[in-house]
Amino acid sequence: MSAETPAEETTESEYRVSTLELFFDLVFVFTITQLTRTLADDTSPLGFAQAVIMLGVILWMYFGYVWLTNAVPPDTTVRRLLLMVGMGGFLVIALAIPNAFGSAGAAFGIGYLIVNLVHSGLFISAGGPGSAAAMARLAPFNLGSAGLVMVGGFLPPTARAAAWIAAVVLMIVSPYVNRRHGEFRIRPAHFVERHGLVVIIAIGESIIAIGIGAAGLPLSLSLVIAALLGLVLAYQLWWCHFGRNQDVRAEHSLAAMSQADRARAALSAFGWAHAPILLGIVVVCVGLKKTIGHATEHLYLSGALALGGGAAIFLLGQALFRHRMSIGTSTWRVTGAVAALATVPIGLWLAIAQVAALVIVFGALLAVEEKQRA
Template sequence: MSRVSAESPQEETEYRVSTLELFFDLVFVFTITQLTQKLADDMSPTGFGQVLLMLFVILWMYFGYVWLTNAVPPNTTLRRVLLMCGMGGFLIIALAIPSGFAAAGPAFGIGYLIVNLVHSGLFISAGGPGSAAAMARLAPFNLGSAVLVLAGGFLPPVWRAAAWFAAVVLIVMSPYVNRRHGEFRIRPVHFVERHGLVVIIALGESIIAMGIGAAGLPLNFQLVVAALLGLTLAYQLWWCHFGRDQDVRAEHSLAAMTQVERSRAALSAFGWAHVPILLGIIVVCVGIKKTIGHATEHLYLSGALALGGGAAVFLAGQVFFRHRMGIGTVRWRVIAGVVALATVPIGLWLAIAQVAALVLVFGALLAVEGRLRA
C-alpha cells in the first residue's frame, strides 16, 4: 500500500481557502508593508541585505503555515485558537521589522520562536500519519533556526546578521538533509490558491506604495500619469503570474504528480521560486514609491535599480516557477528580465520614463507570449 501511495497520483479531499486563513493573511499584509518601508528608508546594500534576511526567514515560516492549513484545516476551536497564536507571533515580527537590526531584535526573535512552536506543535499533532511524521523530522531544523534568530536578536548588528544568515543556511539545508519531506501530502487546489493569494497581497503593496508616495503632493497631471503607469505595471506583474490560467495549469500539473513529486515541486516551485517573485514585487514597490514623488526628476541609482532590478528578480522567479511546473515557455521571460535591468540608465535620466519603459517591456512580453500560445 505504501509503495502504491508513493508512486501514483494522490486523490486528496480538496477544499478552498477559508475565511480564517484570509484573516490570518492580514498580518502578512502588514509584514509586507513594513518590509517595503524598511527598504525604502535604507536602500544601501546593508539595508537591502537586512531586508533580504528578514524576508527569507519570515517567508519560510509563512509558507510553513500554508503547508499546515493545507494538511490541517482550521475547522476546530483549538486549531483556530492556535492559528491566532501564530498570527500573534507574526504580528510581533512585523512590528519589530523597522528596528529588527536595532532595539527590536529580541522581539523579532521571540515572535519567530512563537510562530515556530505553534506551527510544529499543530502540524505534528494533527497533520495525519505521513505529514506529521515528516514534520517531526523537520521540526528540529525549524527550532534550530528559531533559536539562531532569537539568539541573534540579543547580539550586536554584525553578529546578529551572522546568526540570522546561519539560520537561513539551516533553513535551506533542512529539506535536503531531511529526505522525508516527500511524505507531506499536498492538496493542489488549496495549495495553489493560497500561494496565489500571497502574491496578490504583495501586489496590493504596490497600490499602498503609490498612496504613500503621493501623500501630501498636489494632484496634478504628472502625478496622475505616474500613478496610472505604476498601476499598469502592477497589473502586468499580476498578468505574468495569473494570466492565461497559469494558476489553473499549476493545479493540474500538481494533481498529475505522485505524492513524492508533488512535495518536491511544492518545495521548489512554491517555496524557492516564490522568494524572488515576492522579493521582486517588494523591490518594484519601493521603486514606484520613489517615482511617484519625483516623476519628472531623475532617480538615484538605488531607485532606478529598484525598478529595473526588482522587475528582473520577479521575472527570474517566474522563469524558475514555470520551468519547474512545466506550464509555459521561459525564453521570452529571460529576455524581458535582461531588458528590464537595462532600463536602469533611463531612470537615472527621468523617473517616469523608466516606469513607462518597463510598461512597454512587460507589454511586449505578454503580447509575444499571447501570440505564441494562440
C-alpha cells in the same frame, strides 16, 4: 513510504482557502508593508541585504503555515486558537521589522520562536500519519533556525546578521538533509490558491506604495500619469502570474504528480521560486514609492535599480516557477529580466520614463508569449 499514483491521491478531499486563513494573511499584508517601508528608508546595499535576510526568515515560516493549513484545516476551536497565537507571533515580527537590526531584535526573535513552536506543535499533533511523521523529522531543523533567530536578536548587529544568515542557510539545506519531505501530502487546489493569494497581497502593496508616494502632493498631471503607469505595471505583474490561467495550469500540473513528486514541486516551485517572485514585487514597490513623488526628476541609482532590478528578480522567479511546473516556456521571462535591468539608465535620466519603459517591456513580453500560444 512508497509514492501513490496521482489517481489514488485525487480521492483525498479537497477544500478551498478558509476565511480564517484570509484573516491570517492580513497580518502578512502588514509584514510586507513594513518590509517595503524599511527598505524604502534605506536602499543602501546593507539595507537591501538586511531586508533580504528578514524576508527569507519570514517567508520560510509563512510558507510553513501554508503547508500546515493545507494538511490541517482550521476547523476546530483549538486549531483556530493556535492559529491566532501564530498570528500574534507574526504581528510581533512585523512590528519589529523597522528596527530589527537595532533595539527590536529581541522582539523579532521571540515572535519568530512563537510562530515556529505553534507551527511544529500543530503540524505534529494533527497533520495526519505521513505529514506528521515528516514534520517530526523537520521540526528540529526549524526549531534550530528559530533558536538562531532568537539568540541573534540579543546579539550586536554584526553577530545578529551572522546568526540570522546561518538560520536562513539551515532553512535552505534542511529539506535536503532530511529527505523525507516527500511524505507531506499536498492538496493541489488549496495549495495553489493560497500561494496565489500571497502574490495578490504583495502586488496590492504596489498600489499602497503609489498612495504613500503621492501623499501630501498636489494632484498634478505628472502625478496622475505616474500613478496610472504604476497601476498598469502592477496589473502586468498580476497578468504574468495569473494570466492565461497560469494558476489553474499549475494546479493541474501539481495534481498530476505522484505524492513524492508533488511535495518536491511544492518545495521548489512554490518555495524557492516564489521567494524571488515576492522579493521582486517588494523591491518594485520601493521603486514606485520613490518615483511617484519625483516623476519629472531623475532617480538616484538605488531607486532606478529598485524598479529595474525588482522587475528582473520577479521575472527570474517566474521563469523558475514555469520551468519547474512545466506550464510554459521560460525563455522570454529571462529575456524580459535582462530588458528590465536595461531600463536603469532611463531612470537616472527621468523617473517617469523608466516606469513607462518597464510597462513597454512587460507589454512586449506578454504580447510575444501570447503570439507563441496562438
